[in-house]
Amino acid sequence: MVDGLPHHIEAYLKEANFSSTEILVLKRLLQDDALTLRELSMKTGKSAGVLDQSLKKLGAKHIVSKEGINDTTKYSIKTLEAVLKWMEQDVQKKHQEQLRKHKDFETFVHSLTIDKKRPEMHYYNGDDGIMQAYRKLLELVPKTPAAIGGKSGELLHYLPVRFTAEEDPMRDFNVEYFRERRRRGIFSRVVTHNTSLGRRFQSRDPFEYRKTILVEEEQYPFEFERVIAGDTIACFNHKEKTVCFIDYPELVKTERDMFEKLWAKKTAPVASSIPSAQVAAVAAPKVEGVTISTRTLSGLREFFLTKKSIATFMVFGVVAAAVTYGLWQHNVYLSTVRIQDKALSIAATAALQFDANDLDKLRTTEDIQKPEYSKVIYLLNEIRRQNEDVKYIYIMRPTNDPNTLEFVADADSIDPFTKKDLNSDGEITDADWLSPPGELYDVTGQESIRESLAGSIPTVDEAPYTDQWGTFISGHAPIKDANGNVAALLGVDIFASKIYDFTNDTFYPFLTFLGLFLLFIIIRLAAFNRSLFKELWEVLQMKRIVAITIAGGIVAVIMTMGLYWYGVQINTERVREKVTSIAATSALQFSADELKVLRSMDDVHRPEYKNVTTRLDTIRKQNSEIIYMYIIRPTGQKGLFTFVADADAIDPFIKIDTNEDGKITEADTLGLPGLEYETTDMDALIGEKYSRPVANSKPYTDKWGSFITGYAPIRDAGGNIEAVIAVDMWADKVYELTNRTFSPIYVFLIFFIVFLIFRASAYKKSLLHQLIINLRKRSVLITIAICASLAFLFMNGLYFYTLFSFQDQLGKTLEQIIETNVKKININHLNKIQKSEDMQKPEYQEIFQQINSIRGQNDLIRYVYIHRPTEDPNMWNFVADADTNYYLPFLEWDFNRDGKLDAADEAAPPGTPYNIFEASPKQQKYGLQRTVIDTNMEDQWGKFFSATTPIKDSNGNTVAVLGVDVEVTEIYNIIREKYIKWLWFLGLFTLFLIIRIYKIKP
Helix, strand or coil, X not given: CCCCCCHHHHHHHHHCCCCHHHHHHHHHHHHCCCECHHHHHHHHCCCHHHHHHHHHHHHHCCCEEEEEECCEEEEEECCHHXXXXXXXXXXXXXXXXXXXXXXXXXXXXXXXXXXXXXXXXEEEEHHHHHXXXXXXXXXXXXXXXCCECCECCEEEEECCCCCCCCCCCCHHHHHHHHHHHHHHCCEEEEEEECCHHHHHHHHCHHHHCEEEEEECXXXXXXXXXXXXXXXXXEEEECCCCEEEEEECHHHHHHHHHHHHHHHHHHHCCCCCCCCHHHHHHCCCCCCCCCCHHHHHHHHHHHXXXXXXXXXXXXXXXXXXXXXXXXXXXXXXXXXHHHHHHHHHHHHHHHHHHCCHHHHHCCCCHHHHHCHHHHHHHHHHHHHHHHCCCCCEEEEEEECCCCXXXXXXXXXXXXXXXXXXXXXXCCCCCHHHCCCCCCCEEECCCCHHXXXXXXXXXXXXXXXXXXXXXEEEEEEEEEEECCCCCEEEEEEEEEECHHHHHHHHHHHHHHHHHHHHHHHHHHHHHHCCCCCCHHHHHHHHHCHHHHHHHHHHHHHHHHHHHHHHHHHHHHHHHHHHHHHHHHHHHHHCCCCHHHHHCCCCHHHHHCHHHHHHHHHHHHHHHHCCCCCEEEEEEECCCCCEEEEEEECCXXXXXXXXXXXXXXXXXXXXXXXXXXXXXXXXXCHHHCCCHXXXXXXXXXXXXXXXXXXXXXXXXXXXXXXXXXXEEEEEEECHHHHHHHHHHHHHHHHHHHHHHHHHHHXXXXXCCCHHHHHHHHHHCHHHHHHHHHHHHHHHHHHHHHHHHHHHHHHHHHHHHHHHHHHHHHHHCCHHHHHCXXXXXHHHCHHHHHHHHHHHHHHCCCCCEEEEEEEEECCCCCEEEEEEECCCCCCCCCCCCCCCCCCCCCHHHCCCCCCCEEEHHHHCHHHHHHCCCCCEEEEEEEECCEEEEEEEEEEECCCCCEEEEEEEEEEHHHHHHHHHHHHHHHHHHHHHHHHHHHHHHHHCCC
């Protein structure tokens, strides 16, 4: 019994016209002596009808015999010699056919010398002659389908491949020849030898508008290139650089028939069953048409090779670069204004928190020991902590020299004699200098400081400035004494590089793409020797380009609308940052004790009410864009707060036209103590988001108007939220800022569209009609589909790039949060918490408040907890959990908000075991030594992006681990919201184009 046939034996059988089913039957019969038709069908998976036909063919070849065994018909191989004998006969037959062809050709050649009607012959020599001959072939190809047996627009080649496309001495000419052949729609069919070069040549077929079959060199030897075109055979001897054209229709017909039979033999899926005697009477088999992939890829290659395409690409590339640069500069401007607003609002609000009497006592280095110095430094650091992106904050006072100020206090200079790496560059330099009280500072050239001191108003730098500490945009605000005189100046520094950070985050992918695109254009231009200026001018004069320009105008309008929307988003974020910064800085000026007594109208006579409302009004006046400023208190009822104080209600008994619309209406209602305030539509006040400074994500509307509002908590000594300060700016401010930027663009677009209308009217033919015709062309749709597919792939790549960038930034944020807060956890408290009963201890309640405070520092944080290692390295125990306390119900709350109560909603009281190895092997291995970020931690509560850091005692031993979790699905949802609509649009648009392409006939 034989297990199977070697691959080369199978190949020989296929060349001998054995079908794949016949070979399968032979393999089965070699493995089993005799089989019935049904058994063969079961073992091969072929139907009985197909097997019966194959068995009949094998029987006709005297290879398989049919025998009756126990009244059952079975099939078996007679002898293996029968197969060998068949192969010998087939080889002899092929050899005889080759000899006959050779004799026919030899007879023809001899006849040329004796026949008076000799065929017409033409000769070409040298490189120029070869190129001329190739061009001549294109003219000889028939242009009507009936010219040569129904074949039109084809060249038939016998081609021995001697070079790769890159090494071919005629490479440049071949590119030009391909473009011209493709333009004329002349398809090439090529027979070449089955060699490595031949196979490589065949692999490029779709790009070259041709199809190639491979033959064995031993069976079909040819040493020079032969081309059949019309009634001519061209013989190319590239070694001798000679070409001979033979115009002999009878010879061409013979050669063409031979070519077609060889082609049919190599491309036919099943061997023909027609007897050999009838072969001559059978017409040449029909060759399949040009495939869609060949038409598409060769057309795309031809498109990218034409000078007009390159010229067009260059024009649009330059325009795209100019537009991108303009948008980049515009974005830099928006980011600059955004940072200026932030620095100005922080400085203006923070200046109100300092007492000029305290500052007057701080004049020399010796004054750093005074309690007033510690108080001022603490306030400066609190302001900086509440406002992200603020690098330095400090106070200076004027001197007798108008160009010189002296330092009063600096947030980093609690001890001005220590060495600190302020800018985190790894070395101590002048950029890390600490400034004690009394140190002088030269302000020559800083006009915003002069303006602030001279006009007693808050100012901000018009442009970034540089000093020894770096390059900044700074906001300044005067600190006044009881008489209204300027006693000092508060400064807030934000690194100017933040401008470009914001801009580059948006434009980096687009700039990369544009750079690569322009590089491609430059490389392609370098491939042409002739200047393209003339072609650029011709492109700009083409009617089609006018049509394309109109389409471009429409696209420009759409892009402008998109950019307008983007500008709205940027300006919304700008206003949100501003109101949040003002709220965060203002909250430090109010004491929870003075607010606790303000609960009803009866309390408006208290001195605390007068102090609070006056302070609110003063802060509002320092920030001219603030419309309303007030303090509200949570009631414990979802979506309901009550007013504590309102900047407009210093005198609560008068009627004021607060919105200045000329009439007193409900919109002028004052926020008096105890007045209920519905906050259902304000997402920043849902849950406990307001436990940290925050702003509503979008404008909201109430009876006072439409606003964007920032909030910040006011806490008591125990850290509990007593009230929330709110800062309102008109929502229309967003559109005012956006329209101010886009008004020049609108004017340009109007003039541009008018120009296009007049330009289009110069043509008699409707350009709209021409556009519609172009959009119905298969080639145009294919080009658009390819562009849409590339856009889809680019957008998909951008999605993953943004996702990974977001994960990286989130990891750094979580790491910073836990490493900052781990120092505040009291280890002695942890040692007193061992079991669930310990939750009633004050130590647990303090830890519980701390870890909930950590959760409030980032909206994405879902869980915060503390683990304690055990003797088993794979098991840790819970010490505290932000969702677990003795007064919280167990398994009665749907903590993960999935609509059901299950293991994912279980509480984790102290002592609860936790298999850290199953949840996160990475944290189990390294979590007791260092901070660990695990992007795919999974336990009974879900899948999380997790960060942990060890809690160590004074000896450096790890006693517990602090951890924070962010749900993985939340990360994907944030990124998906930005890209999913574009991915869906591009995907569906591409699918629509593909369907349209297949419905249009080639």
